[in-house]
Amino acid sequence: xxxxxxxxxxxxxxxxxxxxxxxxxxxxxxxxxxxxxxxxxxxxxxxxxxxxxxxxxxxxxxxxxxxxxxxxxxxxxxxxxxxxxxxxxxxxxxxxxxxxxxxxxxxxxxxxxxxxxxxxxxxxxxxxxxxxxxxxxxxxxxxxxxxxxxxxxxxxxxxxxxxxxxxxxxxxxxxxxxxxxxxxxxxxxxxxxxxxxxxxxxxxxxxxxxxxxxxxxxxxxxxxxxxxxxxxxxxxxxxxxxxxxxxxxxxxxxxxxxxxxxxxxxxxxxxxxxxxxxxxxxxxxxxxxxxxxxxxxxxxxxxxxxxxxxxxxxxxxxxxxxxxxxxxxxxxxxxxxxxxxxxxxxxxxxxxxxxxxxxxxxxxxxxxxxxxxxxxxxxxxxxxxxxxxx
Ligand SMILES: *Cc1c(COP(=O)(O)O)cnc(C)c1O
Numbered sequence: 001x002x003x004x005x006x007x008x009x010x011x012x013x014x015x016x017x018x019x020x021x022x023x024x025x026x027x028x029x030x031x032x033x034x035x036x037x038x039x040x041x042x043x044x045x046x047x048x049x050x051x052x053x054x055x056x057x058x059x060x061x062x063x064x065x066x067x068x069x070x071x072x073x074x075x076x077x078x079x080x081x082x083x084x085x086x087x088x089x090x091x092x093x094x095x096x097x098x099x100x101x102x103x104x105x106x107x108x109x110x111x112x113x114x115x116x117x118x119x120x121x122x123x124x125x126x127x128x129x130x131x132x133x134x135x136x137x138x139x140x141x142x143x144x145x146x147x148x149x150x151x152x153x154x155x156x157x158x159x160x161x162x163x164x165x166x167x168x169x170x171x172x173x174x175x176x177x178x179x180x181x182x183x184x185x186x187x188x189x190x191x192x193x194x195x196x197x198x199x200x201x202x203x204x205x206x207x208x209x210x211x212x213x214x215x216x217x218x219x220x221x222x223x224x225x226x227x228x229x230x231x232x233x234x235x236x237x238x239x240x241x242x243x244x245x246x247x248x249x250x251x252x253x254x255x256x257x258x259x260x261x262x263x264x265x266x267x268x269x270x271x272x273x274x275x276x277x278x279x280x281x282x283x284x285x286x287x288x289x290x291x292x293x294x295x296x297x298x299x300x301x302x303x304x305x306x307x308x309x310x311x312x313x314x315x316x317x318x319x320x321x322x323x324x325x326x327x328x329x330x331x332x333x334x335x336x337x338x339x340x341x342x343x344x345x346x347x348x349x350x351x352x353x354x355x356x357x358x359x360x361x362x363x364x365x366x367x368x369x370x371x372x373x374x375x376x377x378x379x380x381x382x383x384x385x386x387x388x389x390x
Contacts (some may be wrong), residue, residue: 025342027207029358038267039260051251066193074244075218080205083217090229090240096148101132104158134167141175154183158345162311169197189281212268215261285312288356295369300384318386319350337371
């Protein structure tokens with residue numbers, strides 16, 4: 001496999017069963033054929049059969065976080081960001097104040113959202129690759145009694161860091177404040193139980209670790225908080241309380257739901273269960289990550305993060321400093337070989353990301369490693385180490 005490939009002629013094109021490249025991205029991601037096939041029917045959004053699908057999804061998601069009778073699930077149309085915005089506007093009262101724990105693009109987006117919806121906040125900004133530590137949260141909350149809510153990103157997908165959510169939650173509980181979790185890219189693959197982490201609300205979406213297709217997000221929240229959210233939201237379409245109240249009353253989504261996406265999601269949830277639920281999925285994703293990182297390090301690539309913080313979701317690698325390296329060519333060559341990787345999202349240094357989630361298995365990870373090796377050979381990138389001044 002070390003034989004030099006010509007740039008135009010990949011040696012080992014590998015592709016998914018559908019013939020499309022594998023998506024090594026954090027969503028949309030490669031879904032199973034069964035999930036895609038579930039979209040081949042049309043559904044009436046007000047019909048009993050579709051209402052039953054919505055109801056089953058809600059029940060399964062509440063179970064996934066051990067929510068029991070105390071929690072409920074509210075699905076919301078749109079991408080994940082719509083659900084985050086809906087949650088922040090609905091659960092943080094107009095006179096509330098948030099602490100945003102920021103270490104990447106999604107924490108920044110939460111802050112920006114608070115500016116749009118005019119909620120007071122302070123941020124703990126740790127830059128690109130350091131986690132917000134429980135001691136820091138503890139100190140800020142001890143000092144600022146006005147803070148009512150803490151917003152934490154579970155896996156910050158822009159670097160792939162898995163933030164220390166348990167410790168953060170303990171600090172928030174100690175001070176009697178409320179925790180809002182963006183577990184968009186982790187829920188379903190990283191355990192998150194309200195028995196350990198009693199969040200007031202958690203947000204995720206269809207096209208991440210549950211392996212559905214894009215189109216809606218969902219909010220898991222304490223029923224008492226859903227009650228109390230009445231009147232908080234500035235937005236009709238993003239009002240979580242209203243969506244919840246109407247859905248409980250009628251079984252329907254207030255406005256047109258992405259019916260095909262919803263039905264595919266239930267199919268994805270059944271496969272998630274068959275794989276062994278959260279534990280089973282975590283085992284496969286962690287296995288994918290381990291193969292990836294071992295292979296990349298053997299080739300001389302370096303990860304942004306120390307091992308302790310690397311999630312089983314997505315991993316950031318530094319771009320090689322070698323003069324022949326060019327990201328767009330690298331990307332195109334890997335795509336020709338059947339894999340789509342992800343550009344980096346760091347502020348100061350060139351990087352790229354490779355995801356481990358979706359219908360990817362050990363052979364897929366070995367396949368992408370082969371494609372990367374061939375690409376480096378073809379481009380003449382003989383040294384894969386990053387610049388010293390990183
Ligand atoms: C994917 C993601 C979101 C939502 O992104 P959308 O593009 O709106 O779906 C939010 N937070 C995190 C941590 C994510 O990974």
